[in-house]
Amino acid sequence: MRLSESDSSALAGAQRHLSYLEDGTTVMSWLNTRDHKRIGVMFLAAVLFFFFIGGVFALALRMKLLQPGPFLMDALSYNRLFTLHGVVMIFLFLIPAIPSAFGNFVLPLMIGARDVAFPRLNLASFYIYLAGAAIAIFGMVHGGADTGWTFYTPYSSTTPTQVLPILLGAFVVGFSSILTGLNFIVTVHTLRAPGLSWMRLPLFVWGIYATSIIQILATPVLGITLLIVAVERVAGFGMFDPARGGDPVLFQHMFWFYSHPAVYIMILPGMGVISETVCAYSRKNAFGYKAIALSSLGIAFVGFFTWGHHMFVSGQSTFNAGAFGILSMIVGIFTAVKVFNWVGILYRGAIAFRTPFAYICGFLYFLVFGGMTGVALATTSLDIHWHDTYFVIAHFHFIMVGASMMAFLAGLHYWFPKMFGKTYPEGWGLVAASLIILGFNATFIPQFLLGNFGMPRRYYQYPEQFQALNVASTAGATLLGFGLLIILIYLFIALRWGPRCEANPWGSKGFEWMTDSPPTTHNFDEIPTITQMPHDYRTHEAPGVIGAA
Amino acid sequence: MPHELSSAAGFEGVPEELIGHHFSSLGRQTEAMRLGMWLFLATEVLLFAGLFCGYAVYRFQFPLAFQESSRHLNISLGTLNTLVLITSSFTVAMAIHYARTDKPRAAALCLILTILFALGFLGIKAVEYAEHFREHALPGKYYAAEAVKVPGAAMFYTMYFLMTGLHGVHVIAGMSVLSYILWRTLQGRYSSRYSVGIELGGLYWHLVDLVWIFLYPLLYLI
Amino acid sequence: MAESALPAKELHQPEEHGGRHSAVPYFVVWIALLGFTALTYFTGTAHLGPWALAIALCIAVIKSGMVALVFMHLKDSSGATRLVFATSLVFMALLLFFTVADVATRFRLATPAGSPFGTERSQPAGLLEHELPEEE
Numbered sequence: 047m048r049l050s051e052s053d054s055s056a057l058a059g060a061q062r063h064l065s066y067l068e069d070g071t072t073v074m075s076w077l078n079t080r081d082h083k084r085i086g087v088m089f090l091a092a093v094l095f096f097f098f099i100g101g102v103f104a105l106a107l108r109m110k111l112l113q114p115g116p117f118l119m120d121a122l123s124y125n126r127l128f129t130l131h132g133v134v135m136i137f138l139f140l141i142p143a144i145p146s147a148f149g150n151f152v153l154p155l156m157i158g159a160r161d162v163a164f165p166r167l168n169l170a171s172f173y174i175y176l177a178g179a180a181i182a183i184f185g186m187v188h189g190g191a192d193t194g195w196t197f198y199t200p201y202s203s204t205t206p207t208q209v210l211p212i213l214l215g216a217f218v219v220g221f222s223s224i225l226t227g228l229n230f231i232v233t234v235h236t237l238r239a240p241g242l243s244w245m246r247l248p249l250f251v252w253g254i255y256a257t258s259i260i261q262i263l264a265t266p267v268l269g270i271t272l273l274i275v276a277v278e279r280v281a282g283f284g285m286f287d288p289a290r291g292g293d294p295v296l297f298q299h300m301f302w303f304y305s306h307p308a309v310y311i312m313i314l315p316g317m318g319v320i321s322e323t324v325c326a327y328s329r330k331n332a333f334g335y336k337a338i339a340l341s342s343l344g345i346a347f348v349g350f351f352t353w354g355h356h357m358f359v360s361g362q363s364t365f366n367a368g369a370f371g372i373l374s375m376i377v378g379i380f381t382a383v384k385v386f387n388w389v390g391i392l393y394r395g396a397i398a399f400r401t402p403f404a405y406i407c408g409f410l411y412f413l414v415f416g417g418m419t420g421v422a423l424a425t426t427s428l429d430i431h432w433h434d435t436y437f438v439i440a441h442f443h444f445i446m447v448g449a450s451m452m453a454f455l456a457g458l459h460y461w462f463p464k465m466f467g468k469t470y471p472e473g474w475g476l477v478a479a480s481l482i483i484l485g486f487n488a489t490f491i492p493q494f495l496l497g498n499f500g501m502p503r504r505y506y507q508y509p510e511q512f513q514a515l516n517v518a519s520t521a522g523a524t525l526l527g528f529g530l531l532i533i534l535i536y537l538f539i540a541l542r543w544g545p546r547c548e549a550n551p552w553g554s555k556g557f558e559w560m561t562d563s564p565p566t567t568h569n570f571d572e573i574p575t576i577t578q579m580p581h582d583y584r585t586h587e588a589p590g591v592i593g594a595a
Numbered sequence: 596m597p598h599e600l601s602s603a604a605g606f607e608g609v610p611e612e613l614i615g616h617h618f619s620s621l622g623r624q625t626e627a628m629r630l631g632m633w634l635f636l637a638t639e640v641l642l643f644a645g646l647f648c649g650y651a652v653y654r655f656q657f658p659l660a661f662q663e664s665s666r667h668l669n670i671s672l673g674t675l676n677t678l679v680l681i682t683s684s685f686t687v688a689m690a691i692h693y694a695r696t697d698k699p700r701a702a703a704l705c706l707i708l709t710i711l712f713a714l715g716f717l718g719i720k721a722v723e724y725a726e727h728f729r730e731h732a733l734p735g736k737y738y739a740a741e742a743v744k745v746p747g748a749a750m751f752y753t754m755y756f757l758m759t760g761l762h763g764v765h766v767i768a769g770m771s772v773l774s775y776i777l778w779r780t781l782q783g784r785y786s787s788r789y790s791v792g793i794e795l796g797g798l799y800w801h802l803v804d805l806v807w808i809f810l811y812p813l814l815y816l817i
Numbered sequence: 818m819a820e821s822a823l824p825a826k827e828l829h830q831p832e833e834h835g836g837r838h839s840a841v842p843y844f845v846v847w848i849a850l851l852g853f854t855a856l857t858y859f860t861g862t863a864h865l866g867p868w869a870l871a872i873a874l875c876i877a878v879i880k881s882g883m884v885a886l887v888f889m890h891l892k893d894s895s896g897a898t899r900l901v902f903a904t905s906l907v908f909m910a911l912l913l914f915f916t917v918a919d920v921a922t923r924f925r926l927a928t929p930a931g932s933p934f935g936t937e938r939s940q941p942a943g944l945l946e947h948e949l950p951e952e953e
Contacts, residue, residue, distance in 0.1 A: 160617035163627045228634045235897055236627040237617065263908050266638040270645030274757065283735025283753055285649045290735050291750045296652055299916045300645050350911060354919075363922035366915060573619070626895060633898040637905035644909035651917050670862065677854050685847040688888045692840050794890075801889045805881045812873035816861025 063571075065467065065564040080165035081567055085172050086151030087465065092172075093147055094534075096138035096179065103131035105527055108489075108520040114510050121506040125192035126207065128504055132195030133212055137219050138179055140450060141308065144315035145261075146175070146226050148457050149254045151465055153230060155558035155565060156248045158239025158574050163232035167225055175222035182215025194504060196305070199286035199297040203278040210279055213272045220265045220272075223311075227261030230254055241577040248557055248580040249325075249338055253318020256342035260307045260314070260349065268304035271297065295361050302353035310349040312446060314342055316453030317384055320409055323456050324388050325581035326554040327403040328395025332581045334387035341380040348377045358429045367426050374424035381417050385410065398552075401475030405456035408483045412448025416441055419494070434504075437497025440490045448486055455482075455533065462537070463551050467564045468544035474536045481529030488522025555582050609789050625791045632795045636802050639765070643806055646761060650754045650813060657747025664743050664751035665817050667732065669723055673815040676719050677807065683712035684804040687773070687797045694785040694793045702785065702793070706777040709800065713770045720763060727752070755814055762806055769803045772796045846887045853880050 066083045070076075076084055107127050110118045119127070150168065154161055162168050185191065191209040193202040202209055234247070234255050247255075275297070278284025286297045325332055332338060354362055354370030388410065397403065419441040423429050432438060462470055492515040497503075501512050508516070550559045557576060561569055599611045605620030618624040654661045690705035731739035734756045738749035776796035779785065785793045857876040865872065886892040891899055 163615075163617075164631060165615070165617070167631075224635075224638050228631055228638075231634060232627045232631045235630055236623055262634055262638055263641055263905065266641035267645050267912065270642050270761075274645070274649075277757070278735075283733075283737060283756075285653075285750075285753060285757065287735060290738075290753065291653070291657060291747050292753075293652065293656075293920070295919070296649060296916065299919065300648060300912075303912050350908060354915065361923075362919045363924075365922040366919045369915070369918075629894065630898055630901070633894075633901045637901050640902075640905040640909060644912055647909065648913050648916050651913050652920050655917055655920055670858075674854070674858050678851065681847065681850045681854065684884060684888055685843060685850075688843045689840060692838065692843065696838055798889055801884055805884055808880045808884070809874075809877050812857055812861055812877055816857060816873055817869060 063566045065562065066567045067466070067564050069567045078169075080161065080169060082150045082154050082162050082165065082168060083465070083565060083567075085168050086147050086149075088172055089142060089150060089175070090147035090465075092175065092179070093139050093143045096134050097143075098534075100131055100134035100139055101527055101530065103127050103134065105523060107131060108523045110506075111508075111516045112513075112520050114508050114513050114516075116507070122192055122207075124506045125194075125504070126190045129192055129194050129212075130186055130190045133182065133191075133216065135446075136195060136308070136312070137216050138182070140312040140446060141223055142175060142219075142226070143454050144319060144450075144457060145230070145254055145257055145311075146171070146222075148319070148461060149226070149230060149257075149315060152461060152558050153251060153254055154233065154237070155561055155569055156251050156556065157234065157237060157242055158557065158570065158576050159233065159237035160568050160570065160573070162229045163237055164229050168229055171222045171225040171229070174225065175219055178215045178218030178220075178222060180215075181211050181218060185209075185211030185215060196301065197272070197275060197297075198301075199275060199278070199284075199292075199294045200288060202275055203284055203286065210276055213276045213279075217269055217272050217276075220269050223261050224265050227258035227265075230258040231262065239573050239576045241575045245336065245339070246576065246578075246580055247339070249321035249332060249335070249342075250315075250318035250556075252339040252342045253314045253316075253321065256346040257311050257314045259343075259346045260311050264304040264307040264311075264350070267300060268308075271300040271304070295357065298357050298360055299353070299362075302356045303350070306353040306356065307346075307349045309442070309445070310345050312450050313453075314345060316409070316450045316457075317342065317381075319453045319457040319460070320388060320406060321384075322554075322556055322581070323402045323406055323460050324391045325583070326460065326552050326556065327398045327400060327406065328392050329398070329553075329583045330391050330395040330581075331579070331583055332387070333390030333393075334383075335580070337383050338387050341383045344380040344383075345377060348373070348380065352377050352424075355424050355429070358426050359433045371424050371426045375421055378417060378421045378424075381413070385414060385417075400459075400552075401470070401472060401479055402456040402460045404476055404479035404483070405452040405459070408452045408479070408486070409449050409456065412444050412452065412486070416444025416448055419444065431500075432497055434502055435497035436493040436501050436503055439503050440493035440497060443490050443493070448490070452482075455479075458533075458537075460552070460554075461558075462540070463547045464558060464563045464565075466541055467546055467562075468540050469547045469551060470540040470544065471536050474532065478529045478532040478536070481525055481532065485522050485525030485527070485529055489519050489526055490522070492516070492519045492522070556580070610784065613784075613789060613792075621789070628791050628795060632798050636798060639802055639806075643758075643761065646754070646758045647809070647813075650758065653747065653750045653754060654817075657745075657750060660743070660745040660747030661751045662817055663745055664732070664748045664755075665815060667730075667740070667742050668755075668815050669726060670815050672719050672723050673811060676716050677811045679712050679716050679719070680804045680807050683709045683716070684801055686712065687800045690780075691790065691793050691797045694780060695787055695790045697787050699780055699783060699785065703777060703780045706773055706780060710770055710773050710777065713766055713773065716766060717763065720759065758810055758814070762803070762810060765803050765806070769800045772799050842887050846883050849883060850880055 066081055069081075070079075076088065079085060106119075107124065110124055110127075150162070185208040188208045188211070190207065191197070191202070191205070191212045192207045193205060193209060197209070197213065202213075234251060238247075274285050278286065283290075284292065286292045286294050288294060321332065321338055352370055352374040354366050355374045358367055358371075419437070423432060423438060423441055459470060459475060462468070496512055496515050496519075499512065501508050547563065549561075549563045551563075552559070557580065560574065601607065601609050601611045601614055603614065603616070605618075605622075606614050609621055614621075615624055618627065686705045686709045690702045690709065693699070693702035693705060727733065730742065731737070732742075732752055733739070734753035735749055738752055740748065740752075773796060776785075776793045779792060853876055857873055857880075860872050860876070861869065885902065891902065
């Protein structure tokens with residue numbers, strides 16, 4: 047690492063300063079903070095809470111599905127539960143999780159900045175998120191919507207359930223998403239340390255940058271779409287009312303214009319985490335750095351061209367169906383590029399099989415299989431059979447849970463020492479990871495089979511012959527939930543009573559590890575000059591590395 | 596009102612409370628603020644894009660209804676509103692020019708003119724809306740205008756009210772922004788050394804004008 | 818402190834352009850905008866049939882271009898801000914393109930209530946004699 051003399055001594059001097067956790071211990075010092083690290087931690091706490099809530103909804107659903115007939119709850123409650131499960135998991139967990147929690151904490155450290163470009167806007171973004179969540183919770187407490195998280199019209203504009211607070215909650219949370227993306231883009235453009243050119247940025251930064259582009263361009267369209275449905279509910283006139291010549295498929299176009307790129311918001315940061323952790327735990331430079339970096343941008347842009355694959359059976363024209371089908375296949379190429387490069391990093395690496403690495407393994411396996419089923423679903427003729435069945439559910443859960451959530455857990459364990467200066471118990475980490483991977487397989491592989499056999503999604507009752515697979519899926523879900531609970535417990539214990547760790551327990555070459563763990567409030571006494579490559583594990587003994595960028 | 600001026604490297608002479616110390620210089624900070632504002636304007640463009648999309652779809656499906664209903668809008672008032680907004684864009688550009696050339700009083704005057712033009716726009720719009728209410732040319736299921744009874748006329752007015760309504764909300768928001776920067780101008784915050792705040796406020800107002808530049812022909816002139 | 822290797826662009830600082838910051842471009846653009854508004858008013862009210870939309874949009878693009886480049890100083894701004902604005906327009910076009918393409922290429926029977934039914938536009942080419950819709 048080519049840190050200058052003065053920088054090294056500046057870092058040593060930083061040891062004497064307070065960490066960001068100790069610098070102000072009142073509640074107000076947290077609630078009124080400008081520090082991106084504290085905001086990241088607050089976001090982390092919030093998203094973990096909503097992950098728990100969404101998980102509770104999921105388990106409740108799966109309990110009902112143990113029996114093919116009426117059981118535990120009525121049909122309307124079932125509809126409310128799957129709607130809320132989707133809304134909470136997507137808007138309150140997956141979309142903000144990695145960017146607002148880890149992105150906030152780590153991105154400025156990675157580029158040698160003292161904070162994000164607009165610290166007060168960052169804090170505002172957190173409170174806007176809480177406000178949106180509060181509005182949605184208000185709706186949930188009063189029964190919640192029963193439309194599915196996709197709010198298709200005309201049902202969503204006419205159903206008497208509490209759609210409005212859920213819509214408005216999602217609308218407000220969207221603002222938080224936009225402001226976070228805005229902050230990150232400006233940060234990466236204007237606050238990079240001297241010497242840090244674009245092609246030296248850590249791959250996590252590329253992932254967050256690409257995510258932020260999607261957040262800026264796509265979220266407003268969701269905003270206006272939900273707003274119009276809200277107006278239609280409240281004022282009685284709207285763009286989607288068929289009786290007045292309105293076209294419900296237009297709602298779907300506008301909704302999916304956001305919601306398809308939204309799934310890339312949910313996966314790109316995770317891919318960034320995987321890039322970082324794959325390099326760290328195989329102690330190798332990034333094979334195909336440029337390909338991985340630019341494919342993030344590729345996914346961000348091409349992802350906007352594919353939304354119609356959610357509408358193959360909705361009545362859109364054949365021309366559109368064909369175009370979207372082909373474009374949806376093209377977007378898979380960028381993910382494939384990444385997977386090949388990650389495998390290239392792992393090849394001949396000095397693997398350290400720690401908990402994050404277990405999640406990396408899970409991620410790669412689930413991303414590949416989930417992604418391939420996505421390409422299969424993009425085939426219009428096949429989707430006629432699979433649309434709105436459990437096949438689709440299994441596909442997106444493979445990506446959103448199998449890939450995205452596991453990347454989140456990998457990041458959580460990788461950066462836990464950086465954020466809190468403590469280590470988690472490695473043994474329990476591996477136990478939990480195993481339970482989660484096992485439980486995940488048991489939950490969702492049966493769902494692929496169920497969908498292929500024709501079991502529709504969002505159905506309260508199902509034919510008896512599907513019961514065995516449903517029971518298996520519920521058992522898996524319980525195991526999955528149990529594994530996650532274990533993580534919650536040992537992380538809390540580690541946080542309160544765990545052993546203090548050194549500044550860089552992984553020996554990672556990530557730029558964020560140049561600071562203390564946990565870092566001081568201002569990150570750096572003096573802004574470093576960064577001229578070295580990212581993820582640079584070359585040593586005197588092994589100066590030549592396969593695929594050095 | 597005296598401001599404590601900074602002597603920090605790269606920020607000399609700028610009031611202390613306007614500086615973000617995580618930036619290396621005022622130039623960097625200014626660049627960041629401009630980029631941030633343009634990103635926000637991009638989100639506003641995409642917000643209106645949803646409504647333009649709906650307009651495009653329904654105009655394609657109901658061309659005659661849209662044409663007929665458009666003929667019944669008050670084109671004189673619409674054109675007048677266009678001239679008002681264009682002139683308000685000019686006055687806010689002049690306000691920024693005066694702020695940057697150390698003429699805060701002229702800047703304040705231009706901002707006041709801009710706000711008055713904005714009020715004028717809203718007033719004219721209110722007159723138009725009153726006329727629509729009188730004719731029962733209302734959106735969706737409330738449409739009962741005698742003049743045009745073609746299927747799709749109700750959808751025209753739905754789009755008309757949604758688009759001009761959202762635009763009106765932005766005019767009001769823009770007026771709040773203008774009032775804020777007027778207040779800061781009167782406090783002497785902006786000068787040739789630091790004017791990015793008033794620039795950003797002006798940018799938002801120009802966006803409001805940009806949207807109307809497209810709304811006007813699409814609603815009144817087809 | 819290490820000076821930035823990526824210099825901030827000192828954009829439109831009037832003193833550094835060597836000379837007074839002029840208000841003339843603003844006047845010129847304002848007059849031009851008024852002129853183009855008159856033009857679009859007259860071409861719009863002339864109801865030029867299929868060309869009306871194209872002409873109106875062209876004029877609107879020119880007007881908004883002037884507002885963006887001069888009033889909003891896009892022509893003096895960094896590449897990043899220009900790219901941001903251009904990208905937002907491209908993605909708006911993308912949204913409109915596929916959505917309008919959908920309604921434009923659907924089968925006649927899939928269009929909603931009240932839309933042109935049996936008119937020239939919604940008739941596919943090559944209909945047989947007995948398939949043509951009856952004249953109202």
